[in-house]
Amino acid sequence: MARDKSKQGRAAQIIQTYRLTKQSDPNLGWILLGTFAVVGVIAFAVLFFVLQGIVFPIVFGILFGTLAALMVFGRRAQKAAFAQIEGKPGAAAAALGMLxxxxxxxxxxxxxxxxxxxxxxxxxxxxxxxxxGSPNRLKQLMSSERRKHERVxxxxxxxxxxxxxxxxxxxxRKLxxxxxxxxRTLKPAEMTDVLQRLKALDANRSAVPLPKGPVPTSMKGMRGNLRGR
Structure with a gap:
């Protein structure tokens, strides 16, 4: 029963991702259908010629067509997600959530x-x-943060x-x-010590309000949806 609920939850997540992607990519459905048809027919034709049968070419044609459509869906969904968050405060953190x-x-x-x-x-x-943000304004902000981090x-x-x-x-999109x-210069065993030092640094920061405007959420959930997890 729990497994059935998990499958239903993943299906709902994929449907939601499809709907969100379609908002900025109206032709998504036709593109996926075309990809499925073209790849499926090619796979069927090749296997039919090699195996001289009908059942296996049909099965593998459907499988290859579905796989190709899912790959295209994943790429277009990711592209749409970046388009939705680009330019908003915190977009980098959202994009890095896919790591x-x-x-x-x-x-x-x-x-x-x-x-x-x-x-x-x-x-x-x-x-x-x-x-x-603005590269010119960021120079001072970045230099200040570098000095603080170098101290700890x-x-x-x-x-x-x-x-x-x-x-x-x-x-x-390439971040x-x-x-x-x-x-790679930092070993996993050293990371814990670095994080503890940075935690002490952050504790000394003055409490100031976050910048106004929508802050995008992590894109890690979308990555999981497309992988079926």
Whole structure:
């Protein structure tokens, strides 16, 4: 019974993801149907020619068509999700929510009145300070945060990443991949100590209100929905 409820829950999540994606991608249904049909027919034709039968080509044609449609759905759903959060405060933290285990995200550790903000990511590359907003205004904010982090974690590599489509910036949709490609300098056993030091740093920050405006939620749930977990 519990397993049936779990399957129903996953199905509901996939349907919800489809509906949300279709809002910004109206032709999604036709694209998925076309992908299923084209790939399914090609797979059927190839297997029919090789096996000289009818049952297995039909079965595998359906399987290959479904798999291709799911892959296209996943990519378009992810693209739509990025389009919905891009430009909103905290978009970087939401995008980084798709990273697997072994990363610690702390959104909005610093910001200003113009809603330029800094998100912190701790993981295999060390400490990564991620700036969102105007590059010129962010320089002072990022420099201040770097000095604070160097005082409590001087032996840990500290990186600065600016989110955007300009020169020297990392597009939001490529942010997660950019992080995973960075050189690994922090071992899992060392991460606990670094996080404890940063916890002490954060405890000394003055309590100030978060910037106004919608803050997008993590995209990790969408990744799980598309994987059926």
């Amino acid at each position: 697997k285990r072994g990363w610690k995200i702390e959104p909005m550790i610093a910001f200003n009145k113009q809603q330029d903000l800094v998100t912190r990511l701790v993981g295999p590359p060390g400490i990564v300070l991620i700036g969102e 974690a001087s032996e840990t590599a500290i990186h600065e990443v600016y989110v955007g489509d300009g020169e020297g910036q990392v597009p939001l 997660g991949k950019h992080m995973t490609k960075m050189k």
